[in-house]
Amino acid sequence: MSAVREQEPSLVETHEVVEVPASRKSRLISGSVLIVVGLLCVLGLGVGSHAGYDAKFGLSPTGATIKVPALVVPARIVAIVLGLLIVALGVWRISRGFSRHTMRWVVAITIVAAVFSFLCWACTGSKGTTLDLLGLLQQTIFLAVPLILGALAGVLCERSGVINVAIEGQMLAGAFAGALFGSLTHNAGVGVFASLIAGGLIGALLAVFAIRYLVNQVVLGVVINLLALGLTGYVYDAVMANDQNTYNTPPGLHVINIPGLSDIPIIGPLLFQQNLIVYAMYVLIAVIDVALFRSRWGLRTRAVGEHPKAADTVGINVRRTRYVNVIIGGLVAGLGGASLTLGSALPFGKNMTNGKGFIALAAVIFGRWSPRGAVGAALLFGFADALQNVLSFIGTPVSIPSQILAMLPYLATILAVAGLVGRVRAPAADGEPYVGR
Amino acid sequence: MSEPQGSDLMTTSSSGQLPGGSGVAVSLRWLRSTHPIVVTVLAFVVSVIVGGLLIVVTDSPTRKAARYFFASPGTTFAKGWDAVSSAYVALVEGSIFDLHAHGGLWQGLNPLSDTMLNATPLILAGLAVGLAFRTGLFNIGVQGQLIMGAVFAGYVGFAWRLPIGVHLLVALIAGMVGGAIWAGLAGWLKARTGAHEVITTIMLNYIAFYLLGYLLSLDGFKRSGSNQAISRIVDSNARLPKLFPAPWRVHAGLIVALLAAGAVAWLLTRSRAGFQLRAVGANQNAARTAGMNVGRNYVISMVIAGALAGLAGCSQILGTNSSITQDIDAGIGFTGITVALLGRADPWATVLAGLLFGALQAGGVAMQSRTGTPIDLVTVLQSIIVLFIAAPALIRSVFRLRGAADVGSQQLAKGWNG
Numbered sequence: 001m002s003a004v005r006e007q008e009p010s011l012v013e014t015h016e017v018v019e020v021p022a023s024r025k026s027r028l029i030s031g032s033v034l035i036v037v038g039l040l041c042v043l044g045l046g047v048g049s050h051a052g053y054d055a056k057f058g059l060s061p062t063g064a065t066i067k068v069p070a071l072v073v074p075a076r077i078v079a080i081v082l083g084l085l086i087v088a089l090g091v092w093r094i095s096r097g098f099s100r101h102t103m104r105w106v107v108a109i110t111i112v113a114a115v116f117s118f119l120c121w122a123c124t125g126s127k128g129t130t131l132d133l134l135g136l137l138q139q140t141i142f143l144a145v146p147l148i149l150g151a152l153a154g155v156l157c158e159r160s161g162v163i164n165v166a167i168e169g170q171m172l173a174g175a176f177a178g179a180l181f182g183s184l185t186h187n188a189g190v191g192v193f194a195s196l197i198a199g200g201l202i203g204a205l206l207a208v209f210a211i212r213y214l215v216n217q218v219v220l221g222v223v224i225n226l227l228a229l230g231l232t233g234y235v236y237d238a239v240m241a242n243d244q245n246t247y248n249t250p251p252g253l254h255v256i257n258i259p260g261l262s263d264i265p266i267i268g269p270l271l272f273q274q275n276l277i278v279y280a281m282y283v284l285i286a287v288i289d290v291a292l293f294r295s296r297w298g299l300r301t302r303a304v305g306e307h308p309k310a311a312d313t314v315g316i317n318v319r320r321t322r323y324v325n326v327i328i329g330g331l332v333a334g335l336g337g338a339s340l341t342l343g344s345a346l347p348f349g350k351n352m353t354n355g356k357g358f359i360a361l362a363a364v365i366f367g368r369w370s371p372r373g374a375v376g377a378a379l380l381f382g383f384a385d386a387l388q389n390v391l392s393f394i395g396t397p398v399s400i401p402s403q404i405l406a407m408l409p410y411l412a413t414i415l416a417v418a419g420l421v422g423r424v425r426a427p428a429a430d431g432e433p434y435v436g437r
Numbered sequence: 438m439s440e441p442q443g444s445d446l447m448t449t450s451s452s453g454q455l456p457g458g459s460g461v462a463v464s465l466r467w468l469r470s471t472h473p474i475v476v477t478v479l480a481f482v483v484s485v486i487v488g489g490l491l492i493v494v495t496d497s498p499t500r501k502a503a504r505y506f507f508a509s510p511g512t513t514f515a516k517g518w519d520a521v522s523s524a525y526v527a528l529v530e531g532s533i534f535d536l537h538a539h540g541g542l543w544q545g546l547n548p549l550s551d552t553m554l555n556a557t558p559l560i561l562a563g564l565a566v567g568l569a570f571r572t573g574l575f576n577i578g579v580q581g582q583l584i585m586g587a588v589f590a591g592y593v594g595f596a597w598r599l600p601i602g603v604h605l606l607v608a609l610i611a612g613m614v615g616g617a618i619w620a621g622l623a624g625w626l627k628a629r630t631g632a633h634e635v636i637t638t639i640m641l642n643y644i645a646f647y648l649l650g651y652l653l654s655l656d657g658f659k660r661s662g663s664n665q666a667i668s669r670i671v672d673s674n675a676r677l678p679k680l681f682p683a684p685w686r687v688h689a690g691l692i693v694a695l696l697a698a699g700a701v702a703w704l705l706t707r708s709r710a711g712f713q714l715r716a717v718g719a720n721q722n723a724a725r726t727a728g729m730n731v732g733r734n735y736v737i738s739m740v741i742a743g744a745l746a747g748l749a750g751c752s753q754i755l756g757t758n759s760s761i762t763q764d765i766d767a768g769i770g771f772t773g774i775t776v777a778l779l780g781r782a783d784p785w786a787t788v789l790a791g792l793l794f795g796a797l798q799a800g801g802v803a804m805q806s807r808t809g810t811p812i813d814l815v816t817v818l819q820s821i822i823v824l825f826i827a828a829p830a831l832i833r834s835v836f837r838l839r840g841a842a843d844v845g846s847q848q849l850a851k852g853w854n855g
């Protein structure tokens with residue numbers, strides 16, 4: 001391709017990428033949203049908190065060799081300052097506007113600032129409350145692992161043009177097979193392998209029906225989820241429930257401390273005292289993020305997902321590319337399922353994914369079908385989940401129903417697809433089977 | 438499944454493929470065609486076989502016998518046959534006629550009542566999915582719409598005091614409004630911003646689920662004195678009356694469901710509005726060119742679908758149960774999708790599909806209690822049936838049927854951007 005381009009430069013039209021400034025209307029809308037969020041922080045979380053209380057954040061795990069002192073800040077002032085920062089960003093957005101690239105950072109900063117001012121407010125429920133920030137973040141990672149792996153599975157599938165609503169089923173099958181084979185062999189490694197196979201098999205089922213039999217992929221995903229739910233539930237009741245010791249006591253994966261890295265304060269206990277699945281997840285995130293945009297496989301995947309006919313014309317095997325991607329996606333989602341059972345030595349339970357696959361799907365869309373975005377969204381959703389647990393321990397100034405917090409990821413996703421956070425566009429051929437020229 | 442798909446299937450079987458010939462030859466050929474009925478029956482057969490295999494593999498007497506398989510293979514087969522036949526006999530007895538019941542014919546036919554009881558919300562949910570299908574929309578959100586319908590209807594049912602008759606009517610309308618709001622939201626978002634309804638309806642499912650959880654923690658909604666998350670009891674004036682004397686439990690919700698099916702059939706085939714809905718579903722660009730407001734039709738379709746789902750919620754809360762719990766949906770939302778697929782989005786076929794799946798569910802309960810075979814088998818059977826129906830090409834290749842090549846699959850295909 002590049003050789004042709006060099007030989008005949010006149011034939012190839014090159015397009016300068018021109019930054020299209022956001023329209024006045026969209027600037028007004030997004031700016032107003034920022035201002036509203038900022039004002040909520042200032043008035044609701046800043047002024048609404050108890051005056052004079054300090055927010056104390058624990059940053060050190062119990063029993064650590066190197067103690068990190070707790071972060072102590074005046075709650076009300078910090079919440080107000082962060083809120084004002086968001087308001088300022090909103091005003092700037094309306095008056096001057098940000099470029100698309102900067103806007104991403106603005107959104108990220110807004111989320112972090114709003115969350116932090118919320119945490120400051122939450123700390124002021126009673127004097128002397130310490131919020132275990134490190135614990136919160138550790139839980140975030142723990143809860144986000146299946147979501148991240150599921151979301152990566154979704155990205156792999158959907159970038160190649162196959163809608164994956166079946167993440168839930170793939171994860172459930174992975175969790176089930178991991179628990180069953182891990183228990184039977186008393187070997188977590190075998191369990192992980194079984195999880196991969198189970199997820200991959202469901203992925204293959206999705207691939208065959210979507211690519212060969214051209215079944216509508218959304219319908220297919222829903223039905224496959226039901227099938228996985230029925231099969232795992234059936235075998236659970238028929239076999240596992242009668243003899244939990246033999247069939248449903250999966251061994252846990254060991255926590256591996258990475259020498260050197262695991263001793264770094266805060267980051268060490270957070271990222272480098274994890275099990276094999278989490279490390280595999282780091283590798284997968286990096287590999288998929290780079291490969292999707294920098295490798296031959298990635299180029300082909302994106303070509304097949306955006307314009308299969310064009311890809312076919314230049315000799316890319318559309319169906320094979322999709323088969324490969326969907327099955328790899330199944331493997332990754334299966335690994336996500338393994339993290340639920342083998343990752344923490346938990347027995348399998350009926351419908352134990354409980355909608356995590358759908359949250360992962362939401363993360364894919366929220367993250368605009370990019371690996372980085374999907375991981376970020378999955379972390380955000382994991383954080384919302386972890387926050388629920390933590391807030392139920394410390395009393396907030398005004399008690400927040402846990403159900404309302406639980407809704408937030410779903411509300412955020414609706415707002416995202418409704419275009420409030422910028423236009424979300426799927427790969428052009430996502431969901432359209434390719435029948436050939 | 439959109440309109441062209443269904444009609445294509447019809448034409449290949451009824452007229453195009455079967456010219457003349459003797460009676461036997463015609464019926465043989467009909468059996469080897471991809472007529473929807475043939476495909477449905479074959480899909481059912483496949484699912485029963487797969488389910489049977491599942492029973493055999495997980496049955497512990499069979500597995501014990503299989504250790505001596507080479508010494509006496511007959512024992513393994515006998516044990517396996519025992520397990521499968523007893524499970525399926527219980528399934529049929531629990532859904533149609535119970536030979537072991539005491540007290541004569543009426544008691545013996547009691548399972549039929551359970552079948553209809555289970556079918557009622559499934560029919561309504563299937564109609565809700567099917568109607569949206571006909572407009573080219575995937576309504577994955579029946580779960581949420583059903584919950585909101587149940588919340589609205591339930592609230593009217595237990596918090597208001599109205600005379601008999603009026604109360605039920607108001608509660609039913611409230612349920613329809615609840616479902617319609619929830620679905621209409623997704624339709625409006627699609628029309629206004631292009632947000633894909635699959636995503637918004639899935640998200641709205643969860644929001645409704647947690648909203649219900651929140652409501653069940655509030656005084657005034659929650660039953661006072663109970664430490665469980667359960668709502669107050671619906672007033673007897675607002676209950677759907679039982680249709681037959683005890684022990685039959687089937688209630689007037691079935692009548693509502695049949696009326697709804699008739700209304701949807703009339704809407705789709707006889708009314709101007711329904712023609713527009715189908716036109717948008719068949720080809721939204723053509724519909725737009727013809728001057729139809731596509732966005733408005735999306736909203737209308739979703740609002741009606743939501744009202745139907747709300748009625749399914751009413752059937753649950755005003756008929757089958759009398760108070761709202763967190764699992765009021767009981768999987769009906771997603772099973773409704775399979776019902777609509779089995780019914781090929783046709784209202785009367787959806788009624789039959791709902792009855793079939795209702796029978797499976799009623800039979801599943803009996804099967805679990807009598808033979809210990811887990812009821813999840815029913816979910817497996819249902820999903821396999823639908824999987825095969827959604828892929829007629831697969832049925833063709835498995836059973837070596839003849840039929841047109843890849844019928845209408847293109848119309849089925851719509852992505853996030855569509």
